[in-house]
Amino acid sequence: MTDAITFPDVRIVLVETTHPGNIGAAARAMKNMGLSRLVLVAPRDFPNEKAVWRSASASDVVESAVVADSVADAIADCQLVIGTSARDRRIPWPMLEPRECGEKVFSEATAGNAVAILFGREARGLKNEELQQCHYHVNIPTAEAYSSLNLAMAVQVIAYEILQAARGDAPLEAPWDMEFASAESVEHLIDHLEQTLIEVGFHDPDNPRQLMTRLRRLLTRVRLDAMEVNILRGFLSAIEKKIR
Template structure:
């Protein structure tokens, strides 16, 4: 994918603030080519203010009088559409459409068209497109701000670009090895003895307490550092229990002494 070959085209934008918002959304995701077809107000201070640190995208924006001028050199054109058409046209969601655009952008010029804030693109403008893109929304409120719509499309392109750099799972870049089964069993024994020491667990009527605690910690997948922290807490708890007991029974619990190996 070549983001430099993908342009965002805004048609007859009525509010300059929306142009600035679009510029900011584009820069967030690494796109820089903005085309403005007959904007109502541009350049404008509101556009610059809304763009925040994306002023360079605004400064480089290409303003054209007609849509034909904006897409004349493009080989693949996508039009955003919020409603069904009498004559069906190839239609995809942003994720599927992003894959098509990414593939085309490797060797072709790609344009993504966004229409007017109040009524979108006309039928004639949509007929200039190779593909229509529809952003799924709730039926209760389907109206999207222009910058939001651009952000959704640019985000899907960004995700494709960064796909190989992101961790494949939430555990790929963990900072400590996960606890072994043997160490987990030692932790459960330590936990059970501590709960007995603080009189939270009655050995004569344990019910299902330890089973439920095993289920709880199994869902989490503790790493060795986290396990050390928990066992350290248990050890300190047992020390306070022993201090509170009469001297002649202070060692009666027989609990395993444990020194946490935390950094």
């Protein structure tokens, strides 16, 4: 047992989970590894006694789970968002190994940032639009013959690596001079940017191609701080003022 390691704000976000047993098993895996904040986005069957039963002695985690309507709601105030993903995506995103993920989550949580780790549906994982709200993707390596992990097993591996990092010599993140922007403020920035792109005639929503996906990838992977968001919003407002 590892004494008294606390994770001030690391939340595990399960998106549209079908089987309540998986919610319970994930809660147990979390508590075993010292995590307690569970967020359920539109679960298919919750509350359900199977979730409590499978959680064994982690029923407190199940019972205090927060239900959210959307991924955006679940992560609105988070400053680091990581999505679990199979490796191959058309537009590559910054990737972490589970071990790197554990170190990053621990060091950022210790620095006071709110962290969310997203886990997708049992059969289909996270949608592209959900993955594109993440700063990083994490992929759990598997054998070639069978690559689909059970949902709670994936939570177990990721939570295990967070506790490993907490126990070990995980390097602490160099301090930044500003606090990182929340997921919600970045979403507002991206909305504002899209509006401005349309107004200056650079973006045609009827023929979007990959433009917004590429800009979204840029603006998530850079991990904007709060002042940068303010600067960019100010620039967009100045453009609008000038052209109206």
